[in-house]
Amino acid sequence: MNRSLLFKLGAIALLILLLLIPLLMINGIIADRQFTRDNVLEDIARSSSHSQRLTGPVMVVPYRKTVREWKLNEKLNERYEEISEVRGRLYFLPEHFALDGQVQTELRARGIYQARLFHADNRISGRFVLPEQLGLKDNFADYRFESAFLAVGISDIRGIENVLKLELGSQRLEFSPGTQVGWLGEGVHVALPELDSKKPATLDFAFDLRLQGTEQLQVVPVGKTSQVSLASNWPHPSFVGNFLPSQRNVTDKGFSADWQTTFFSTNLEEIMRGCVWDQVCDNFNNRSFGVNFIDPVDQYLKSDRAIKYALLFIALTFAGFFLFEVLKNLAVHPVQYALVGFALAFFYLLLLSLSEHIGFAMAYLISASACVLLIGFYVCHVLRSVAHGLGFSAGLAALYGLLYGLLSAEDYALLMGSLLLFGLLGTVMVLTRKLDWYGVGKRKAVEPLQFDLEAVQ
Incomplete structure (x- = not known):
């Protein structure tokens, strides 16, 4: 494995760490909104009656x-x-x-x-x-x-x-x-x-x-x-x-x-x-x-739980990009990784802001659809293939669907999460079972080309 591959892996790891900054900022907004909500509930209780x-x-x-x-x-x-x-x-x-x-x-x-x-x-x-x-x-x-x-x-x-x-x-x-x-x-x-x-x-x-x-x-x-x-x-x-x-x-x-x-x-x-x-x-x-008459999983708790999976979500997306590089002999620039990572981070801000007005389920659908469409459009150009872009978008949409199941589950979240990770690990192992990892870095990287829509058609 040569220095170029090590540099690429190091750059991806650094990007994941840098993306923690906007994720922590969004997590702070969630905590602040939840604190404000709790104060409003206390005001309503003071105006009517408490527990x-x-x-x-x-x-x-x-x-x-x-x-x-x-x-x-x-x-x-x-x-x-x-x-x-x-x-x-x-x-x-x-x-x-x-x-x-x-x-x-x-x-x-x-x-x-x-x-x-x-x-x-x-x-x-x-x-x-x-x-x-x-x-x-x-x-x-x-x-x-x-x-x-x-x-x-x-x-x-x-x-x-x-x-x-x-x-x-x-x-x-x-x-x-x-x-x-x-x-x-x-x-x-x-x-x-x-x-x-x-x-x-x-x-x-x-x-x-x-x-x-x-x-x-x-x-x-x-x-x-x-x-x-x-x-x-x-x-x-x-x-x-x-x-x-x-x-x-x-x-x-x-x-x-x-x-x-x-x-x-x-x-x-x-x-x-x-x-x-x-x-x-x-x-x-x-x-x-x-008995408590409170929503066991409200929109703020769901948003908080969702952002706890953000780092894993970004890592899985970057892993998908990297698999395209090594399996299809394509080159994806770290800046392109970063733009996709920021789009994934903005999903959580959209989710929080929309869920306060239209409910968590509809907010999740709109936010996930917007991110999948944006990233799918971008990936089609990055990978220079509509088919590859649509496949990547379908995988991303499936991940969003699985994440929603994790957030909605009150008793089976850990089980579902464990099965999801095990399934993804198995998929990666199957796709790379014949890959010569020692030769990955020695392959000649294909220079990024401009996307030609007429050629694709």
Whole structure:
């Protein structure tokens, strides 16, 4: 292999490295546009409502307890009884908790950016089972109980879209703002009718909650047994939280999912006791599950993933040029390599700018078609053959098609990429299986000729 071939390979390698500069600049533009989009989404969420998390209902029974303590009067050397009163609360979680939600999504736009909002129509029901004397076996007579209430934590109360009324038997009780429980955060509460605390009691409850939010809906399974069902028209759910659905069905028209938990898996009853003592309950509120309503592969993520393949894409194109040189005994100048490389780099800028207005799929089609036509026209003159130019263009179009498949795949991108590279390597090996690489550099290079359209015809 002589110096001319080494010089050509070195020049190609240097060009590939230099093309990293415009690719890095385009990658910076993608990151900047994505950052701007995220800020706009946050502004839309601030104007409407953020992600939502439902916690509760939790039954709260305030009490006043008489405390008797014997003390010693040191001056009189006499004992006396000191009586004081302390305030506290008893907390009860439902014996059974059920939520049935129907979720619809919609797009809100600000300029060229869009945010996905959801509207969840939830039917929440369950049962509280209160033990005899509210579980206080000792000194029950020292307790005086105040009106009990139910508290429901809602992370962003701006998303409540209906008047909340608790169905308690034949009664309809209106909710009021605020949970009145610090560790539950924002939400609502409703006062309950007077209870006979000496006897066991069972309270069946239900209420409807229409809730708006962005990106994510989560539920804390507060029941001793909890059943949650969600259905939506969103076809790309991402299930999040501490528990995955026990059953789910995802189609191109939407999804449905069911969760089932118990205190054995959530340990919420014990965690709640820690909340009462510490007044901090992140662990309680984070024992949740739900779904994300976001596009798993949006145009910015796809553009970012596409540009990660840019160096490989350019290297494969240059390898195709080089194969034409060695197999057809043609000469391609490094400047011609550079022009084709810049055309490939501009594809990603076209893709980003068009996808913000007409969607990624159509933007990809237009950008890829423009680059294939431009490079194909140029290569016909470089290789001095329409047939060779069309063949090169067909191979380039196939590469763009394979790249689109890689970008659209959420689970099979690595597999598809591996098969693509293996197939291309096999093609190169087959085409060069009889090539005398030691003699490549010794061949007399054919000087570039002007393209004669009449001669081709």
